[in-house]
Amino acid sequence: MSDTVTIALDAMGGDRAPEMVVKGASIALQRFPQARFLFFGAEASIRPLLAKLPRLSARASIHHTDEIITGDAKPSQALRAGRRSSMRLAIDAVADGEADCIVSAGNTGALMAMAKFALKTLPGIDRPAMAAGFLTHRGESVMLDLGANVECDADNLVQFALMGDVFARTVLGLLKPTVGILTIGSEELKGHEEVRAAAARLRRPDSPLRFHGFIEGDDIAAGTVDVVVTDGFTGNIAVKTAEGTARLYSEFLRAAFKHSLTARIGYVFAAPALKKLRERLDPRRYNGAVFLGLQGIAVKSHGGSDALGFANAIGVAVDMKVNGFLDQIRAGLASLAALQTPAAL
């Protein structure tokens, strides 16, 4: 059937692998009955887990390897010595056309390096980027780059804007996403010419994107734009700062409810509403980062993810495939090409 989506899974990546990976696939199959799964890893560990899940088993195959990329492996080391690893073989399945996408909860740097090497960068994209969706006051937005590129020039930022736009349309389901470039409100903005140069290009009337302009740090959670474009250094620090702040707030809230007997009573009444709040803020809903700009779909699930989180990471990969992410990037690149050089006056 032509609608089948084949998903290559690194069964050995992540703190709770392979159980979490197999269970995650099982949850994802309920949402995407057209999915097929290729599990790469230790057959002796995977087989008994699959045996308990007959529906999944019917749509799965195991591709044995003993080799694993550890969490502390360096990307260069993984590239050199990890050619028979579960992660690399899963990536190769996409490169060889056997699978439509790869999902792994393993070592981020190794996954990025191997995916870049085996899948190759899309023509017209200078550097792939890491992107992730996040919750805002208005709904969901996407931010990129989150750490793949420490320093970026204006071309990189313009390409990130395009990739973010396509991600917002194909994964977040937004019709005409707005794009903003992250900066600071200072008059003293003397450095970071690349930020201003990228904005100047995106502002041009022939730009295919809906460019909002500059945004500041507090616009991220406010959801001022659907696509937040920044370099990988700033993006990584912004996303981790937001995570840390949310965690601090949660801890303070928990402490407040333990503060007195009346507060504990209040908690009993408020518990269902607070449970809803927790679900709303559940990071598993927005699990994983996506490597954009490659000639294939590669999604990184959080290393500490559980089965539900891993299923959501699979969901992102399936959405990208089903909604034609790669084709849309290619089409967008064509209309973007004109922006790479200054327009004739």
Next chain:
Amino acid sequence: MSDTVTIALDAMGGDRAPEMVVKGASIALQRFPQARFLFFGAEASIRPLLAKLPRLSARASIHHTDEIITGDAKPSQALRAGRRSSMRLAIDAVADGEADCIVSAGNTGALMAMAKFALKTLPGIDRPAMAAGFLTHRGESVMLDLGANVECDADNLVQFALMGDVFARTVLGLLKPTVGILTIGSEELKGHEEVRAAAARLRRPDSPLRFHGFIEGDDIAAGTVDVVVTDGFTGNIAVKTAEGTARLYSEFLRAAFKHSLTARIGYVFAAPALKKLRERLDPRRYNGAVFLGLQGIAVKSHGGSDALGFANAIGVAVDMKVNGFLDQIRAGLASLAALQTPAAL
């Protein structure tokens, strides 16, 4: 009396000036009975406010000027045309030795430019920085730079580390603060050599600071270190991202309590504990940014601050004066000088 601290106040800066400034001074006087206040601004507005506060009046003087720096004035414009403004005259009082410190809730860029011009940079400091205290899981920390310097070299970062250390000791009351440099955990850290070069210097055994090493974005709220050192672009985005995330979380919490009748009942019981939480998270406790590295003490209160927040900004300035911030910076610079050049091997 030798313990007197004289505080120059820009009475016209901030959304709710001059009422907020006068009331803030009155609150600060309760905490610091040794304080004296010089109010710079429109006498006709300030005089009636002071008349209602006899204790403050006895320790205050008004220095009339009609000129005001508006919120949208550019720094260069303020420097050129604002020489008789309330902000500038208050700064000049510090430069002339009439006051020990200046506090303003006005235009940040103008305040920075004028303070730098009139107070001059400390010998040994290449660039002043903006710093602010913030709440963490462990207590309070300080971060700098928050936007004064978009691009920073290793010398700048090492100097920020020293200034942050002295701020943590003199304002936050920490005995031996730990210092961390903000970066990302990527293996691909190819750029940002200045971050690595600064860390290499701070790691040297002859460094006078307690250097923890690198930290990531989620370490900010965790309070992993007492002093977070970063460039002004990253620092500004991190602090605003944290503010935005906290606001989002608060809104979600408010919405959760309105969600159902039982949740509303729960709120009634939990209200005192939640009030304590709000007080704990109250941004007014950590009001204001400080310009460090000048030959004088200049504190910026939030433009939207109320009297309590403004009083806290005054408190930061008084703490810096009373605890010998400038002398300690000068002493620290001497021991830091050796770190500016690579050690002999």
